[in-house]
Amino acid sequence: MTVAASRSLRSSAELIRAEEPVLAHNYHPLPVVVARAEGSWVEDVEGRRYLDMLAGYSALNFGHRHPALIEAAHRQLDQLTLTSRAFHNDRLAQFAESLAELTGLDMVLPMNTGAEAVESAIKVARKWAYEVKGVAPDRATIVVAADNFHGRTTTIVSFSTDETARAGFGPFTPGFRVVPYNDLAALEAAIDETTAAVLIEPIQGEAGVVIPDDGYLRGVRELTRRTGCLFVADEIQSGLGRTGHTLAVEHEDVVPDVLLLGKALGGGIVPVSAVVARRDVLQVLRPGEHGSTFGGNPLSAAVGSAVVELLETGEYQRRAAELGIVLRGGLTALVGKGVQGFRARGLWAGVDIDPAIGTGREISERLMREGVLVKDTHGSTIRLAPPLTITGEELRTALGSLEKVLTEGS
Numbered sequence: 200m201t202v203a204a205s206r207s208l209r210s211s212a213e214l215i216r217a218e219e220p221v222l223a224h225n226y227h228p229l230p231v232v233v234a235r236a237e238g239s240w241v242e243d244v245e246g247r248r249y250l251d252m253l254a255g256y257s258a259l260n261f262g263h264r265h266p267a268l269i270e271a272a273h274r275q276l277d278q279l280t281l282t283s284r285a286f287h288n289d290r291l292a293q294f295a296e297s298l299a300e301l302t303g304l305d306m307v308l309p310m311n312t313g314a315e316a317v318e319s320a321i322k323v324a325r326k327w328a329y330e331v332k333g334v335a336p337d338r339a340t341i342v343v344a345a346d347n348f349h350g351r352t353t354t355i356v357s358f359s360t361d362e363t364a365r366a367g368f369g370p371f372t373p374g375f376r377v378v379p380y381n382d383l384a385a386l387e388a389a390i391d392e393t394t395a396a397v398l399i400e401p402i403q404g405e406a407g408v409v410i411p412d413d414g415y416l417r418g419v420r421e422l423t424r425r426t427g428c429l430f431v432a433d434e435i436q437s438g439l440g441r442t443g444h445t446l447a448v449e450h451e452d453v454v455p456d457v458l459l460l461g462k463a464l465g466g467g468i469v470p471v472s473a474v475v476a477r478r479d480v481l482q483v484l485r486p487g488e489h490g491s492t493f494g495g496n497p498l499s500a501a502v503g504s505a506v507v508e509l510l511e512t513g514e515y516q517r518r519a520a521e522l523g524i525v526l527r528g529g530l531t532a533l534v535g536k537g538v539q540g541f542r543a544r545g546l547w548a549g550v551d552i553d554p555a556i557g558t559g560r561e562i563s564e565r566l567m568r569e570g571v572l573v574k575d576t577h578g579s580t581i582r583l584a585p586p587l588t589i590t591g592e593e594l595r596t597a598l599g600s601l602e603k604v605l606t607e608g609s
Contacts, residue, residue, distance in 0.1 A: 211244050229567050229574075236263035239589045241572070252566075252573045252597050254586045256404070257436045257547075260463035261509060262588035268466035271505035272498065279497045284490060290500035297507040298475060301445060302458055305478035309471070309495035309503075313435040313461035314350030316472035319489060320398070320431050320457055321354065323474060325374075326483040328395030332427060339395040344380035348405030349398070349433055361405075381411040383418040390422070396429035396457070397422075401447035404436040407580045408542045408549030416451040423456070429480065435461040435472070440587050443520030443545035445510055450544070456480055466506045471499040515587040519545035525591055526583065529598035537605030546587060552579040556605060565604040571597050 209217065211232040231249065235242040239262055242248050254260060261268060275290070282288045295307040308323070310316050321341060328339040343349075345360045356364045357371035365371070378385040380403060390397070401416055403409040423430040432455035437447035439460065444450060446458070457480060461472035474481070493499070509515060523545040530541045530548060539551045552562050559575025566573055566581075573581045585594065 209244070214244065229563060229572065231567055231572065238262045238264075239586050239593050247570070249567065249570050249572045250585075250593055250597055250600075252571055252583050252585045254584050255467060256462060256574075257439075257441050257584055258462040258465065259467040260440055260587050261466055261506070261515065262586035263467060265466060265509075265588070267509060268468055268502055268505050271501050272466075272468050275498050275501035281493065281496045281498070283492050284495060288495075288497045288500070290497045290504065291495045294495075294500035294504045294507070297504055297511075298460075298464075298473060301507050301510060302460075302475050303454055304458060304475045306476060306481040308474040308476075308481055308484070308489075309499070310474065310491050311470045311472055311493050311499070312350075313459070313472050314352050314355060315491065315494075316435065316459045316461050316474050317349045317355055317398075317433060318352055319474050320396075320459055322489060323457065323476070323480060323483060324396035324398075324429050324431060326488075327429065327480050328393075330483050331479070332395065334393055334395065338393050340374050340376055340391075340393045341395055342376045342378060342386060342389045342397045344399050344403070345377050346380055346403055346406040346409070347398075347400060348403070349400075349435075380406075380409065381415050383415065383422065386419065387422055387426075390426045390428060394426065394428040396431045398431040398433065400433045400437065401450075402437045402442065402544060402547070404547075404582075405576060406549075407551070407576055408544070408547055408582060410542050410544055414451070416448055416453045420451075420453045420455070429456040431455060431457040431459065433459045435459055436584075437547070439463040439506070440510060440515040440519050441545055441547050441584065443523055444516055447544070464503050464506055465499065466502045468502050469499045471503045471506075473503075519587050522546055522587075522589065522591060522594055525594050526598070529595065529601075533598075533602055533605065536602070543583075546583075546585055546589070548583040549576070550581050550583060550601075552581060552605070554579045562604060566600055569600040569604060571600045 214232045232244050233241045234244045241251050298307050325339045328334040343358045349355045354372045358375035359365050376389045378389045432448050434446050457476040465471035527543050537553050537556050539553050541548050541550045559579050559581045563573050563575045575581050
């Protein structure tokens, strides 16, 4: 029997057991083994169907295997997949032009993963501070928010306040100042002549979809402009339609100096990320100072361009805004019935479950048994982030399943 044939005969339980001795244990997935997917639905190896209410932490904003994105990938696979940046390729200019236009900024630095985009922005901000702002060498600082999530590289966990992400990975990279999120006074007190940038999530995703007060983002924009440092907005999870606008900063009509994108930019097909910024900021990089073999490859540029085309119609932003009303209404009806509170914007919500009913993990497992996939974070909080292609009926089905597991228990 071939390896492929052997694999196809394995059950979910067998496949989960097979992972144990050969995969690093850096994840604790729900016990579901996905084999196929389409739109808002996935199917496991036994043929059971589940409504995907996580969408790859927003990487699948356009659902699984969106026809336009699959077509763009197939077409490019037949032409060219990789050149490295040692040469030009015929897809990269269009991708950069369209992404810059979509975001209202000037230049694009293409990378692969979200963490790479954050790391790249840190380097760019420091370089800008030395060459443009005039900060003394090796003295640049970056102000970040507590409870942030920007990735898990050694530099990024250096300014995390999550001990699970930090413990055992020191020594940590210096040059960061942590202030409370949604606190403009604390932010202002942390900024001085060494400050290169303020790096924040417009909505904190991993923390439980934490939405700042109205005016906070405008305050960050005004403060960074007044003190002469960069505003770097990490929209890797919140961006590209998720909140009802193309970008979450648009809820306050704010344009940052540097924008970080990822996840949905690859359409759920390939990893694509980007630093998008003002021209005078990204122009501090010169040949040899930064790069990536796969960054800006033709396949990712083709898929990324197709993603931008979908967003240019405004359809997905409207769907997120309109269906977000349904989501909020459904969650509001559950407050006091197992839901202690929630935070939601567009098709994105953090839902705080009564700990007496179960942990976030337990609620996620119960929902899985009902055919709905979500993911927990921090105690009894679960995150809902369905594909923007979800229908109203599908969304109500998921909310009904949540009500069922909360009221009927395990």
